[in-house]
Amino acid sequence: MAFSASSAALLALPFPSSSSDDSDEFKPLSTPPVPEPVAASPPPPQQRRQRLWLNLERDCNIEMKALAHAGDVDEVVDLFAELRRRFAAGAGVAPNVLCYNTLLSALADAGRVEEVGGVFEEMCEWGVAPNVSTLNILVKVHAFRAFNFEAAYDLIRQMQGLGVEPDVGTYSTLITGLCRAGRLDEAWGLLESMVEEGCLPMVHTYTPIVQGYCREGRIQEAMELMDEMERVGCPPNVVTYNVLIRALCDHARFDEVEQILVDSRTKGWKPTVVTYNTYMHGLCKEGMVNEVLKQLNVMRAEGLDPTAFTLSIILNCLCHNSMISDAISYLERSTALNLCAGVVAYNTVMSRLCDMGRWPVVLKLMTDMIKKGINPNTRTFNILIRSLCIGGKSSIAKNLIYNQGFTANVVTYNTIIHSFYLNGKFNEAHGLFLDMLLKIHPDEVTYTIVVDGLCREGNFDEAIYWFQKSYETGMWRDSLSVLIRMLVRSEKINKVMEISRMFMSREEKDSLPDYKIFDQTIRSFCWAGFCQYRKFYELSIILDRMLGKKKT
Known part of the structure; x- marks a missing residue:
């Protein structure tokens, strides 16, 4: 991968030579004479070279962190490799532990676990002593990425042998991983161990356990733990309370949420936008529109500005409660109300309008949205296209596909x-399907639509052909249900027998229809009257052939 401009500039810096101190490249620039009586003496060459190395390490480390933050992990790897090569050639040593930690962290965050192990081994081979930050990065890899807790424990013991003791970050990282894996009892045991070793836990040590309890529905235990945090002098912060509020909202325990918000005034924590969004989202799921709007006012009274997600919650609530006029009003007055109306907000209202068949209003909202400088996304266009199709404007919708x-x-x-x-419009449908095949891959829904449409047209041979195509790609279950239903309804029993031979010719167990397909097949035949005594034999033969059984 090509270096960024700043990376290239860093690596273009001159490096000191180990064989010559007299190179013009490293001579100090002439300086103005210093007034008597004090004369400044230039640093000795060895000190000057050391300063250059330190500056280079620092600048490269800053650049690697910036690249890692931007997600350019390959550039981080390339920049470090060049830095290491130059260090080895010019000074015979490796970059310092800070540079290695930056590289390890970038690889860990990108999920490149195997490379993390290789870099750590190389670091040890070069004699670069790891520190507690190195330990925490590696523990994070084992605990978060691989859920390999035994390896994490072994690593901690190995580091202790090297004189690196785990700190609160080490334990907190491991506890978080254990909680994510559902090993809450083990996380509790580790918490007790760290206290016994004199390492005092912090809020971010307790919060994952609170979250683990909430995830399992053990809300009372989560609340008791938060009380314990108060007693030991490590009170919960807003993140901890947000976790609890979300769990209470999931169980519609809104009275308790209200009490927590009231108590916040005396407990030293202040609700944030995330707190209110979480509460409003829970109220929205229960259809409590008035309460949602009340919390919006409370939030503003607290001096908190609503976000785009806040508006989406409000609009979802209004739309789900058929208050579409109010939702449109909020969109139109969003600027005056200081609400962040983005593409997601417009999509929410337009989708509901589409479901109601009000496609002209969808067109109007999309026009207003573009006038406000909000760019539509693919979902916006798909909502518009679905609205046009509902309004009988399929040809106009088709033309939009070719919009640049x-x-x-x-x-x-x-x-x-x-x-x-x-x-x-069978010819137009089939023509568009063939055009689609030239550009993108169909999915199971596509095959089901095409098979159903061809059967409606009475073109059963073509329908069977496309079912076979879906069968070859593994996307056949829904289309088979549709095909059998349409064939039986049209009394094309010979065609059903033709399909059954496809399964009879397959020996792999995984290729056989599951119970849902048999259920659909039986239902289709029963609806068509094949469960009567005289016709049931035909159904049993077909089912036997679908199972791959031969007639005896």
């Missing part, structure tokens, strides 16, 4: 193809 500013996806094509089939 819109990238159609499989959902786009599925929507229009389905609309064409439903409206009896």
Whole structure:
């Protein structure tokens, strides 16, 4: 991967030579004469070289951190490799532990676990002593990425042998991993061990255990732990309370949430936007519109500005409660109300309007959205296309696919193809499907739509052909249910027998239909009257063939 401009600039810096102190490259620049009586003496060459190495390490480390933050992990790897090469050639040593830690952290965050192990081994081989930050990075890899806690414990013992003692960050990281893996009892045991060793836990040590309890529905135990945190002088912070509030909201225990918010005034923590968003989201799921709007006012009274997510919660709540006019009003007045109306907010309201068949209003909102400088995304266009199809404007929707500013996806094509089939425009549907095959891969929904549409047209041979294509790609279960239902309804029993031979010819167990397919097949035949005594034999033969059994 190519270096960034700043990376290239760093590595272009001159490096001191180990064989010559007289190179012009490293001679100090001439300086103005210093007034008597004090004369400044230049640093000795050895000290000057050491300063250059230190400056280079520092600058490269800063650059690597910036690249890691931007997600350019390959550039971090390349920059470190070049730094190490130059250090080895010029000074015969490796970069310092800070540079190695930056590289290890970048690889760990990117999930490149094997490379983390290789870099650590190389670091040890070069004689670079790890520190507690190194330990914490490696523990994070074992505890978060691999859930390999035995390796984490072994690593801690190994580091202790090297004189590196775990700190509160080490224990907190390991406890968080244990809680994510559902090993709460073990996390508790580790917490007690760290206290016995004189390492005092912090809020971020307790919070993962609180979260683990809440995740398992053990809310009372979570609350008791938070009381214990108060007693030991490590009171919960807003993050801990947000975890508890989310759990209470999931169980619709809103009275307790209200009490927690009231108590916050005396317990030294202040609710944030995340706190209120969490509470409002819980109220929204229960359809409590008035309470959601009340909390919006409370939030503002606390001096907190609503976010885009806040508005999305409000709009979702209004739309789900059929208060679509109020939702539109919030969108139109979003600027005056100091609400962050983005593309997600508009998509929420437009989707609901689409479900209601009010496609002209969808067009108006999309126009307003663009006028406000909010760029529509693919979901916006798909909502618009679905609205047009519901309004009988499938041909207009089709033309949007070829709009240069819109990238159609499989959902786009599925929507229009389905609309064409439903409206009896079979040639247009099939033509668009063939056009789709040239650009993107169909999914199981696509095959199901096409098989269903061709059966509606009466083109059963073509429907069977595309079912076979779906069968070859492993996306056949829904299309098979549709195909059998349509064939039986049309009394094309010979075609059903033809399909059953496909399964009879397959010997792999995994290729056989599951119980849902048999259930659908039996239902289809029963609806068509094949469960009567005289016709049931035909159904049993077909089911036997689908199972791969030969007639005896």
